Amino acid sequence: MTYVVTVDTRIPEDTPEMDPLQRAGAVALIEDGFDTVRAIEGPDGVKVDLLDTIVAVHPDGAHLKVVVAAPALESAEDSVRMLVDEVLERSELLADWTIERCEVELHQDLAKVSLDAAEGPDAPPDDPAARKARHAESPTAGGTDDGRHAEAQAAVVRSRMLELADELRSFSPAEFGVSEDEDEDEDGDGDRGGDRGTGGTGREAAAVPPQAARLAAGALVHAAELLVDELFEDVQVLAQEDTVVAECEGPLWHLERLPDRYALRYDARFARRFLVTVVAMTTRFTDGGFERLSCVAEELALRFLLSRATACLESYGLLDDDVSAALDAFAAHVYEDMGHEWLYDDSTDGVDEVPPGAAPGGEPVAFGAWFTPFSNAV
Numbered sequence: 001m002t003y004v005v006t007v008d009t010r011i012p013e014d015t016p017e018m019d020p021l022q023r024a025g026a027v028a029l030i031e032d033g034f035d036t037v038r039a040i041e042g043p044d045g046v047k048v049d050l051l052d053t054i055v056a057v058h059p060d061g062a063h064l065k066v067v068v069a070a071p072a073l074e075s076a077e078d079s080v081r082m083l084v085d086e087v088l089e090r091s092e093l094l095a096d097w098t099i100e101r102c103e104v105e106l107h108q109d110l111a112k113v114s115l116d117a118a119e120g121p122d123a124p125p126d127d128p129a130a131r132k133a134r135h136a137e138s139p140t141a142g143g144t145d146d147g148r149h150a151e152a153q154a155a156v157v158r159s160r161m162l163e164l165a166d167e168l169r170s171f172s173p174a175e176f177g178v179s180e181d182e183d184e185d186e187d188g189d190g191d192r193g194g195d196r197g198t199g200g201t202g203r204e205a206a207a208v209p210p211q212a213a214r215l216a217a218g219a220l221v222h223a224a225e226l227l228v229d230e231l232f233e234d235v236q237v238l239a240q241e242d243t244v245v246a247e248c249e250g251p252l253w254h255l256e257r258l259p260d261r262y263a264l265r266y267d268a269r270f271a272r273r274f275l276v277t278v279v280a281m282t283t284r285f286t287d288g289g290f291e292r293l294s295c296v297a298e299e300l301a302l303r304f305l306l307s308r309a310t311a312c313l314e315s316y317g318l319l320d321d322d323v324s325a326a327l328d329a330f331a332a333h334v335y336e337d338m339g340h341e342w343l344y345d346d347s348t349d350g351v352d353e354v355p356p357g358a359a360p361g362g363e364p365v366a367f368g369a370w371f372t373p374f375s376n377a378v
Helices: 020-035 073-090 108-117 128-136 144-167 180-184 210-241 260-265 268-287 296-315 321-334 339-344
Strands: 002-010 039-041 047-058 061-069 098-104
Touching: 002 073, 020 047, 020 061, 020 073, 039 073, 047 073, 047 210, 047 268, 061 073, 073 098, 144 210, 210 268, 210 296, 210 321, 268 296, 296 321, 296 339
Parallel strands: none
Antiparallel strands: 002 061, 002 098, 039 047, 047 061
16 A cells, blocks of 8 residues: 655754755755665565655755555554665764654544545545545535534634644734734733724724634644645646646646646646745744745745635634634735736736736746746846
């Protein structure tokens, strides 16, 4: 059976964060280590085949996705841990890195649904496209019992998102539209909230309740985890079919929502680079190192992240006006301009650069420069 093992590695605690050049070197060393391996003999002597790897390095370490064919989940995890440990030890520069996590990730909600429905009338369909459609369905649909279950599930998800909010370390409540007064009153009795929405003018446009901002922040962290896993599946589909998005017959989670004008150029190699970009961007969101979006690919990646967060909130009935306002404030803060939206304008199809005045800044956004840092743009 094929397993996707997620591995998180970190540099020693007393070591300064890696600069861009060091990160590029770490990527090369890890990828070279993987390239020399075709199969792994696990600790129990069971052979595990190495099918694919994706490496994303951030200032504090690396996030890896390792695809293996193994007889059991335990064999997959143990063998990959052995492999990554060996790859790190082989390189003098990475020998002091530690493995903090090595596991096959399962989406808890979807895994529970699949287990509950196993061999029953609600068993998930075999066809991947049908499974994708089922997962996209709103959990709030159904009768009375389903409604109660959906409400309970929504409460669990809301609680989880509020916990995750603290992981979005690069952004303060103010960047989600919370005023300083509201932020200070977050632990109070809520008197300020009582004045909201009353009178003829309604709520103050700039005042987002702290709880709504926390829910939006937690939804972004939750969505980042889902987005990375779903994009990884997209990479696998394109690689297995050896095709591009425009001609792909298998189900895709996200890549088909990139600008249509370049759909014939979105191959597996591009998809890998885009996935690594998403990992790098969201890592900066959570490690406190974010300063600005670095390239056009990150602008598109943020578009996907916001869409995934919104869809998740909507599916659990958690997207109210305040949470929407918090996400809008966050987007307005992170985006320096919306020039990337020009790529979705079909009227300019065939034009590879933004005409002056067509978008804020009038900067070129040629396909070949999507991953080029803005600081390097000529």
